[in-house]
Amino acid sequence: MIKASTTHLVLIPSYNPGPKVDETVREARRYWNPVWLVVDGSTDGSPARLQAMAAADPGIRVIVLPENQGKGAAVLEGLRAAAAAGFTHVLTMDSDGQHPAPCIPEFMAVSARNPGCMVLGKPVFDAAAPALRVKGREVSNWWANLETLWMGIGDSLFGFRVYPVAPLERIMSRQRWMRRFDFDPEAVVRLAWAGVRPINLPAPVRYFRADEGGVSHFRYFRDNKLLTWMHTRLVIGFILRLPGLVVRKLRG
Structure with a gap:
């Protein structure tokens, strides 16, 4: 049995994840204790299943x-x-099974x-990864690195990371921002502004087809509009902070 950590926990936000969430939680618990879930208004029946898992395992906590x-x-x-x-760090991972639970101990260490x-996890994509998603994230990554004066953000969108x-x-x-899909990239940029240095580690990511139980809430136009507005306000923030970022960069 894995000894419970008193400083680091796995945090899984979950919204209508489909059946993959059960496997995700079981895999996370294989590698870490405790594992917490925040069920974000799911209507797919997963809250009852997750609460049943928590009732049988003290290493799981569910917030609905x-x-x-x-x-x-x-x-x-x-x-x-x-x-x-009293926890000091959380490792966030998605509930849909795309993120690699076996990497949890390394990231925590x-x-x-x-x-x-x-x-920060730097995704290693397999052949099933949608080409549009893989290429499209390069744009967000470029902006995130500009906004932080190239502090070293390997991937701004991959949500498998320790904060x-x-x-x-x-x-x-x-x-008021960072509440929806814009959370992951804005979190790393604003943390970098606050002096939190990024460390990048490779992590495999797997995309599941619908017939494999895969669920995606990504909407190309809606979410890219959200990212565009996010980077607009971050660029403004970057310009205002530029003198301080330059000084920090020169000091190494």
Whole structure:
């Protein structure tokens, strides 16, 4: 049995994930304790199944939000609960089975050695990855690196990563953004502005077809519009912070 960590937990935001969430939770528990889920207003029957799993396993905790609020809002709810329980770091992963549970111990170990850093997964795609999604993320990655003056963000969109709780909760609580699909890239940019250094580790990602139980809530035009607005406000923030970022860069 895996000994429960008192500092690091796995945090899984979940919205209508389909049957893959059961396997995701079981796999996460194979490699870490504790595993927390924030059910973001799901209507697919998964909340009852997850609560049953938690009732049978003290290493699982389920937080249920009554309405869908978005991935960032679900993560913020988990951050606040984690902070209240004394945890210092969370590893976020998606509930749909795309993220690699076997990588959890390595990411947690690197975070434990570097507690002031964020540990970012850099996705290694398989042949099933949609080419449009793979190429499209390069645009967001370029903007994220410009906005941080190339502090070293390997991938701005991949949600398998370890965050230090305190600075991320503080950043999110001070402004209204980062509540939906824009959470992942904006989180790394704003944490980098706050001096949280990124460490990048490779992590395989798998895309499942619908007949394999795969579920995607990505909507190309809606979500790219959201990302465009996000990068617009981040560029403005970058310009305002540029003198300080240059000084930090020159100091190494």
